[in-house]
Amino acid sequence: MRIVERWKTQTKPSLAFEFFPAKTPKAEENLNRTIDRLADCMPDFVTVTFGAGGSTREGSRQLAARLKQEKGFEVVAYFAGYGLGRGEISDVLKAYSENGVENVLVVRGDPPREPGFQPHPESLEFASDLLAYIRPRFPFCLGAAGYPEGHVQAGSPERDADFLKRKVDQGAEFIITNYFYDNRYFFDYVDRCRAKGVGVPILPGVMPVFSLKLAETVAATCGASIPEGLRKALTAIPEEEKQAVTDFGIDFAVRQCRELLAANVPGLLFYTMNRWESVSEIIRRLRADGLI
Numbered sequence: 001m002r003i004v005e006r007w008k009t010q011t012k013p014s015l016a017f018e019f020f021p022a023k024t025p026k027a028e029e030n031l032n033r034t035i036d037r038l039a040d041c042m043p044d045f046v047t048v049t050f051g052a053g054g055s056t057r058e059g060s061r062q063l064a065a066r067l068k069q070e071k072g073f074e075v076v077a078y079f080a081g082y083g084l085g086r087g088e089i090s091d092v093l094k095a096y097s098e099n100g101v102e103n104v105l106v107v108r109g110d111p112p113r114e115p116g117f118q119p120h121p122e123s124l125e126f127a128s129d130l131l132a133y134i135r136p137r138f139p140f141c142l143g144a145a146g147y148p149e150g151h152v153q154a155g156s157p158e159r160d161a162d163f164l165k166r167k168v169d170q171g172a173e174f175i176i177t178n179y180f181y182d183n184r185y186f187f188d189y190v191d192r193c194r195a196k197g198v199g200v201p202i203l204p205g206v207m208p209v210f211s212l213k214l215a216e217t218v219a220a221t222c223g224a225s226i227p228e229g230l231r232k233a234l235t236a237i238p239e240e241e242k243q244a245v246t247d248f249g250i251d252f253a254v255r256q257c258r259e260l261l262a263a264n265v266p267g268l269l270f271y272t273m274n275r276w277e278s279v280s281e282i283i284r285r286l287r288a289d290g291l292i
Contacts (some may be wrong), residue, residue, distance in 0.1 A: 001074055002141035003045050003103050004173050007201045007266045013292050014267030015041065015283065016076070016203070019067070019274060020049040021059030030274060035071065037276035041283045045074035047105065047176070047269065061092070065099035076143065076176075077101045080109025081130045085122040089130070093138050105143040105176060106130050106167075128166045135171035144172035146202060148180045148189040149224060161192040168198050175200060176269050179207035181252075182227050183259050204260055207271035208278040209234065209249030211242070250278050254285050261291045268292070 006014055017038050022028035048064045060077065067073045077096050081089055096104065108127040124130050127144055134142060144167040150160045164175065175198075180186055186204050193202065209215050212226075212234040219226055230252070237244050257268060270279050286292050 001102065002173075003074060003076060003143075004141055004201065006044055007174075010266075013261055013265060014044040014203075015292050016045045016047060016267060016269040017041075017043050017279065018047045018049065018205075018269060018271050019063065021063050022274070023059075027274070034272065034274050034276040035067070037280055038272065039071060039073075041280060043073065044267065045076055045103070047076040048078060050078040050080045050107075050109070061095050061099065064096060064101055068100050074103070075101050076103040076105050078105045078107060079130075080107050081124055081127075082109035083123050086124075086133065089124075089133065090137070093134065093140070097138065097140070102139075102141055103143065104134070104138075104140040105145065106134060106172070107145045126163075128163070128170045131167055131170035131172055141173055142171050143174040143176055144168070146175040146177040146189065146193070147223065148177050148185040148204075157189075157192060161189075161196045161198075164193050165196040165198050168200055173200055175202040177202065177205045178222055178224060179205040179271050180224055181209075181230055181256070182225075183256060183263075186260070187263065201266040203267050203269050204265055205269045205271055206253060206257060206260075207273070208253040208282060209245070210273065210275065210278065211245055214273075246278060250281050250285075253278070253282050257282065257286055258289070258291065261286070 019031065019035065022031045046067055048060050048067065050060045064075050064077045068075045079092060084092075093104065106127055108130065124133060131142060131144065134140070144164070146164055147160060150157050177186065177189070190202050207218070209230070212231070215226055215234075218224070233248065234245065237248060260268065270282075272279050283292070
């Protein structure tokens with residue numbers, strides 16, 4: 001099903017989880033356990049990441065197919081096209097289509113870190129270029145990424161909103177945002193984008209705090225920030241008290257989600273990091289409130 005149809009008829013906000021392909025047998029075991037546990041939360045859809053330069057293309061395809069065909073999830077398959085030629089782009093998307101995937105989130109992606117990587121001479125530079133290439137060639141419901149704190153290369157919040165508008169003009173039917181720990185970033189972002197004429201659903205991304213170290217590592221990669229109050233609260237918890245950190249992260253995320261849901265967001269996308277414990281407890285509490 002094209003997920004935009006879900007938002008047209010929903011009576012409650014949608015729920016979604018992000019997974020990424022496992023790289024080791026131990027990670028695969030953990031991923032399988034996470035999928036099984038979070039399946040009990042009955043998500044409206046799940047997403048599957050795609051590595052830089054197509055580095056996980058086979059793993060992404062296999063995971064998307066398994067979640068779609070074996071688990072019965074509606075799947076949004078990420079596609080990061082940085083460095084790929086038009087033939088490679090089409091091959092990946094044909095494989096998704098053959099596996100029953102109907103929804104694709106199109107992102108430019110980051111340059112691969114492998115030494116000596118050279119993009120294909122026919123590669124497309126921006127996500128909007130990828131959308132313009134894909135839209136007339138494939139029948140997918142296409143989405144794009146949004147950056148409430150601004151993409152690191154955008155230059156300014158206004159320019160970032162202009163880029164999002166261009167993505168929508170080139171065929172994006174929904175937006176899934178990067179995570180953030182201050183909801184004001186999201187609310188201001190939505191206001192800027194609506195002022196530019198962006199009318200498609202904008203779904204906020206939420207990532208629970210698992211540890212300060214992990215939060216700092218991921219934030220440095222994706223351009224999100226850690227508010228000073230959050231940092232101080234985490235620093236005050238002794239590092240060895242891991243359960244206390246987990247409990248704090250759950251409480252913080254529940255408060256954040258309640259505020260987002262009170263603002264009538266179309267749904268929530270949880271960046272699970274292939275972990276289930278925190279996310280399932282957050283969902284349990286929100287459902288106890290009757291919010292999702």
